[in-house]
Amino acid sequence: MTKRIAILGASGYAGGELIRLVDSHPDFDLAYLGAHSKAGKTLGSVHPHLPGADRVLGPNDPAAIGDIDLAFLALPHGASAEPAMTLLDNGVKVVDLGSDFRLDTTEQYEAVYGAAHPHPGQLGKWPYGLPEFFAKEIVGADRVAAPGCYPTSAILGLGPLHAAGLIGEDHLIVDAVSGVSGAGRGAKEGLMFGAVDEGVAAYGVLTHRHRPEMEQALAALGSAEPTVIFTPHLVPMQRGILSTCYAPLKPGVDEAAVNAAFETAYADTPFVSIVEGPPNTRWVVGTNRALVNPHFDPRTGCAIVVVVIDNLLKGAAGQAVQCANLMLGIEETAGLPTAGWMP
Amino acid sequence: MTKRIAILGASGYAGGELIRLVDSHPDFDLAYLGAHSKAGKTLGSVHPHLPGADRVLGPNDPAAIGDIDLAFLALPHGASAEPAMTLLDNGVKVVDLGSDFRLDTTEQYEAVYGAAHPHPGQLGKWPYGLPEFFAKEIVGADRVAAPGCYPTSAILGLGPLHAAGLIGEDHLIVDAVSGVSGAGRGAKEGLMFGAVDEGVAAYGVLTHRHRPEMEQALAALGSAEPTVIFTPHLVPMQRGILSTCYAPLKPGVDEAAVNAAFETAYADTPFVSIVEGPPNTRWVVGTNRALVNPHFDPRTGCAIVVVVIDNLLKGAAGQAVQCANLMLGIEETAGLPTAGWMP
Amino acid sequence: MTKRIAILGASGYAGGELIRLVDSHPDFDLAYLGAHSKAGKTLGSVHPHLPGADRVLGPNDPAAIGDIDLAFLALPHGASAEPAMTLLDNGVKVVDLGSDFRLDTTEQYEAVYGAAHPHPGQLGKWPYGLPEFFAKEIVGADRVAAPGCYPTSAILGLGPLHAAGLIGEDHLIVDAVSGVSGAGRGAKEGLMFGAVDEGVAAYGVLTHRHRPEMEQALAALGSAEPTVIFTPHLVPMQRGILSTCYAPLKPGVDEAAVNAAFETAYADTPFVSIVEGPPNTRWVVGTNRALVNPHFDPRTGCAIVVVVIDNLLKGAAGQAVQCANLMLGIEETAGLPTAGWMP
């Protein structure tokens, strides 16, 4: 039976991708589009690349939504908590693409975001929406916190090693590059074409908020609690994240063990594939796929794992739909593209 | 009933887009993939962004294709004529994305290509595959010559004016910019990232082979035979053509007449829309859409018409599928995307 | 003798290039840097790519400048008039890179800018700073209005034809593409990397303010007053303008006459060269050069002229320095780069 869907935060980049996916989903009916400053505008003026230009955006207000089955919240940090609770009270399932419900404890939340959570009792109650590792909690759930884009790539790269017990006591490193769309659509001097094109820079060195999320998710997958150093970089392209992950392995771990860990983890994952050579982000842009490329370095006993995703799809809107499918009892792959765009 | 489809020239950019479209088409079954130097390779090694990586490409040989209903030929100039004739003899419908059958006379063909046509009797017998103006000839046809990418944009911009009798004796100008994918996938020094990025250049000034095609198609739409000056430029982006067309109008033609010409021409076209402000190519990249933006200049009595298309879709693979739908009695819009990719 | 130079509007893109040029100019001493919102900041924080990071920007205030010989004003439209008059009163020569003093009559100015000029008596008294055509007025002048970037390219392409009397009564067309730096450094949603990259669009169709400037400058070069249709486009690159100019020629004009017009015009111009094939903007980016590539179309009797410049150098800061050299009695080419950047 067709499910009625609402999208709050429809005017941003993730919102636009959600519209595209929901519009073409065989089991979804896009019933409501909400926005903040763009409320009242037509879709054509906000996302001129999408059909249905005459649709008008309403406010990001649960009271305006009407009768729906599930809502996607693609809102700035801190803006999800209130509408999420209202929607849940109204019996609407919620996928939050933001970071309001990802961390499990008030201590972590306050350390990372520097403020008290408005609904601290919710922390720890939202399944983490990475179906490759947490499908059991997601299936049938009424609320899911979709992962950040960087953590998605990092956990896909390091999770199999940790779950297989191959990671030792040393810190892990996630060195990632991202296209610009991850920084959102709002006008900022540092994101102008003139500032971004033809240059690369790191940012948030040792301070990025996605690092605690990585550590928490990894801790849930194995018996130890790995420490992560995370360095994100901005590169001049629209979409795509590539994370190169470095993991010192326990003594005696060899290449076969590394490969077996990945083969076990991704034996049945429709969107995650192991590839033999280093993948290009373009191979997955436009899709919900992730490509994982593990290496073992006998000189140092380390694994090096390269992971590519589309930050707006597997890293945001696509993964949210994947979670929604599982929450609603629909085929996990329904409505999710696997053919990319080249050139 | 599902139609069995073959694609020859599957390894190029247009070939890749044809695969993507045919794979997802509700009425098509992709039965054969042919290639030249990539024959014998897997699809995954040739188009790593597409699913079905294990499929193996065969040769560009009609004898190898088996039982199919329609073949798309995405081959270099001069390479279509022989397989096309063989396929037609075998009762297979053919859409040629190349230029072998676009010009209507041997004189034109020889003037443009500097060689005799191998099947001169075919010239003038292939409907020109621009459904917005030539649908009558395309519906049910067994052979169609799909237009070049630049002519598609130019005729969509100038055709309505000429069909409405508004164009006078003066020459028309088509000043166009194209993304790099129009130049194909083969390695050339001038198409390297280092050569293309951050620069713009004109090419083929007064000599580009698409100019005669534009003039021929325009002549078919009105009572005069307009002369065209065509200047293409290469810009540093993957996809998209923007053509700015300049047409001196007959004395007394006013803005209302210009607008009426476009409204008449595009009243019922599912893929072509008139827009009020200048469109960005990104609004159509990834789709089979064309956006047409006409202006009237009272100072000079000229129309200025800006047209944007995706050169690989409405300018190649998408238009070919649109034609195939009409040839096979399928809904014109079947399997053709209208939602684009941003950012 | 070394000249003391001030730059007002030093924080923008043209300001940054002026700093780079003046710093390395053999006869200039950079005595003052002024800015608006960035006043009080260090150069290192505003232009991290430039040496002398400890220099502090002052206000855009003539009273703060001290004893200087010449000031470059790289200010927004409307902001030049007052400081310019004060500086001239103080005996300081002024090159205005803005548009305050380019148009010659109050009628033109009010028609284009929709407001009265604060010093209408100045209009018509500022030499137009395109040395290739107006050097006589620029040499030794105390004030010069440097041309806009698009008019520079257009006049270099059409001026020789008009000066030679080859242009007839028909309208001229200037179809131009520009890199993004021409739109300035301020944060705007339409200039974000996500909005600009991988797309092309026209803007200001029939309404761009540079069109009257082109017509005025062309009128000064010949006996007729040509009408111009001007269509600018934004392309995804940082720098560079390419203008493709279309000029219907008087009956009987042939290719030899066209070529002679350009050879005459550019026989002794150190920065403008005629090239045989279509030039790439990258050949001039980083330099004060312009490359001009004329074609004659015997089918239509038109000239097609392709011109490339660096919009921030020959189209702004470089041309301003070229003018300043002439105003100050220095070698025209002093301090101006002719070696570009590739790749």
Added chain:
Amino acid sequence: MTKRIAILGASGYAGGELIRLVDSHPDFDLAYLGAHSKAGKTLGSVHPHLPGADRVLGPNDPAAIGDIDLAFLALPHGASAEPAMTLLDNGVKVVDLGSDFRLDTTEQYEAVYGAAHPHPGQLGKWPYGLPEFFAKEIVGADRVAAPGCYPTSAILGLGPLHAAGLIGEDHLIVDAVSGVSGAGRGAKEGLMFGAVDEGVAAYGVLTHRHRPEMEQALAALGSAEPTVIFTPHLVPMQRGILSTCYAPLKPGVDEAAVNAAFETAYADTPFVSIVEGPPNTRWVVGTNRALVNPHFDPRTGCAIVVVVIDNLLKGAAGQAVQCANLMLGIEETAGLPTAGWMP
């Protein structure tokens, strides 16, 4: 006294930058340009962005060069050894930008390049041309092996820590991204605009030839022999390398010790600066500068050091000129740009 300079391999990207630098160098006279397949062509046809277009390239043959003081060899791997020895025999100083003389032992050389060195006696006799650490050997030398682009950035990031004795037994990681120009100018399918634009990929994971060079140079700077994991990535931009280096520090090392190591190393280096926030490659593109941004992570006891250079200048042509200056007794900074290009 002006030095007469030859450039062999003048047609490539590094060759083009050498021409630009030598042309504008106050103490250099560019006496000879050599090329391989482009011998006999004019400079204008090979590097249309450079002045002196009429200069004709000769062969890459020492016998054709005439009387010169120093030759820059910008040749493919393996092509430098023979002309270098001939030039040295003729009393010409040589800076080799290639990799023929960088490794110090035949064992290393054969392990990395899979072939015997043609002049094994030379290995270990060529000073390593990174003046910030090896100036003593470079000053007055008659031969210098200029470092690779990646090793330059890596050693600038890790050298100070190792020289100060802060690095322990654990492996170091160098995770680097590079613009496309590092891969050279020859046409390859993988370097086409269509293949590179809008995507990122790692390459040479665990196998890149620059890793042994990094380990050798680091070993020369401290008492231990660090092991390096090196992962280069290609990003869609023309120029620039950003290396993010990860170094586990000896127990007890703190932030002050890290900062002191860098301040000591770069107290007097004209081209290397320490910056407080993460630098963008654009801040150094067009210059011979390197910006070094060290961080200390108290959670893991690691240093994270971000380094940016222009791969064609500080990573190739600029560094070669810096070495030549020292070899010839000229001021180290002569002829080397410190003002970059933005936007």
